[in-house]
Amino acid sequence: MTEATTDHNGLALKATALARLHSAPEILQVVNVWDVISARTIADIPGMKALATASHSIAASLGYDDGENIPVAEMIAAVGRIAAATDLPVSADLESGYGDPEDTVRRAIGVGIVGANIEDQMRPLPEAVAQMETVLKAGQAEGIDFVLNARTDAFVKAGDRDPEEVLADAVERGKAYLAIGATNVFVPGLLDERAVTTLVQAFGPQRLSVINVPGSLAPSRLQELGVARISYGPWTQRVALTALANSARELLAGGALPEGTLPLN
Template sequence: MTQIQPQHAHLLRALHERGLILPCAWDAVSARALQQAGSPAIGTSSAAVAFALGFPDGQVAPRDTLLAALERTLNAVTVPVTADLEGGYADTPQGVADTVRAALSLGAAGLNLEDASGQPDRPLLPADEQVDRLRAARAAADALGVPACLNARTDTYLSGYGDTDADRLDETVRRGRAYLRAGADSVFVPGLTDPPTLRTLRDRLGGPLAVMYAPGGPDAHILLRAGASRVSTGPSLFLAALGHAATLSAQFRERGTLDTPGALPFGTVQGWFSRSPA
């Protein structure tokens, strides 16, 4: 069974300092596959987890259902896992703290908390509200004695905030600085993949910056060299696996055969869950 893992939190921090390429899982078996492929740490993608459970993205799935899925994921691996907790599945800082406490008690080493509001007329929470939520999250982690990597996500780029690129950058800097002061270890800006803008933002933030890889965009190594401390996949691996399964299904229906190069042997996957993770 999983348990509080402060040593995993320390390891996750060290990996960020070197520059972390972070694949994101959506369930126990995908997490184990990523570990077996050599990943020193794994993230979860909230969108991919929700889809795998039959829910849309955006804090729709019940909190307890998501935490149960996280527990199964944590039980499947021995490397650090950082959990995408969306907005904390709560309306108040105390509720966010409760979610953070639950995730860390299950064994998570890090977590994402985002400032997306889920409301089309106001896509971002007010920055001061998000600051209160981040402070509560950090206090909850400190009370457990877990130096969890708190990745404060801002959706300024995904939401298309502002009228100009300069407006968007300025607001990202304003929010990012406030989130770092509130106890975040890094600022996560999905939707930002332009290396020059990334460099500028990193310099103006004065703190670690995480981004999400976009298929067809600059590769992860370029993004790390531009100043990111972490590049994650988000739901891309899940969507690719889903697309591949759909393609194979269509081929099977039409041709009656399955071309599955790279497929893992049944016995290998069976073995992962027939003994302790290794």
């Protein structure tokens, strides 16, 4: 067996493993990472089963604003370094695909990524469905069961719209993405229990992905409600930066480094 074949087989196995983690009764928590050292730190935590990147955090670490301002080549290089740093399956946040979702996903697979978030950005539904189809096509072309966490921005872009209309939009879009083969539907936003329950009932158990932010439902409750996956987006980087800022203030005030600081790098 050639080395290339071995690598491909390993990638296919990681994709299958990631899909199974999404469909398992136990909720999948992915603590988002943004570079090699954050990936290695999180991957070494007992019980961690998969990693997910955060596009916002990667862009910020490289000096770009969020929202596809980072060149796609830099994003692919960043997620590739993360995938190479761990044996865990890695799902990448690839925003809306940087103008060419199929090519972007094929390039991501080429550097070891086996799943991705892709944003619909509330494009007209037929256009958004076609966009998600190209992502699945890319996985098929590369011979793996690529894990598409199809993201609808219904809540993110809700503005002052009627909450019931927003929820109905999320349901309609999510069902359309699942119908073409998406693994899960990612509905970011501060969702209350009624919204989560409605979405799970519409999509089925273990098909909804959410982001947890300050004020979100607890992971244990989300698991009881049938949610598949929780991610944390840029909040994990914000936790790290808050600790850094607080330590700097303490040092400038004449204090010391925090007790219990570990040499993780």
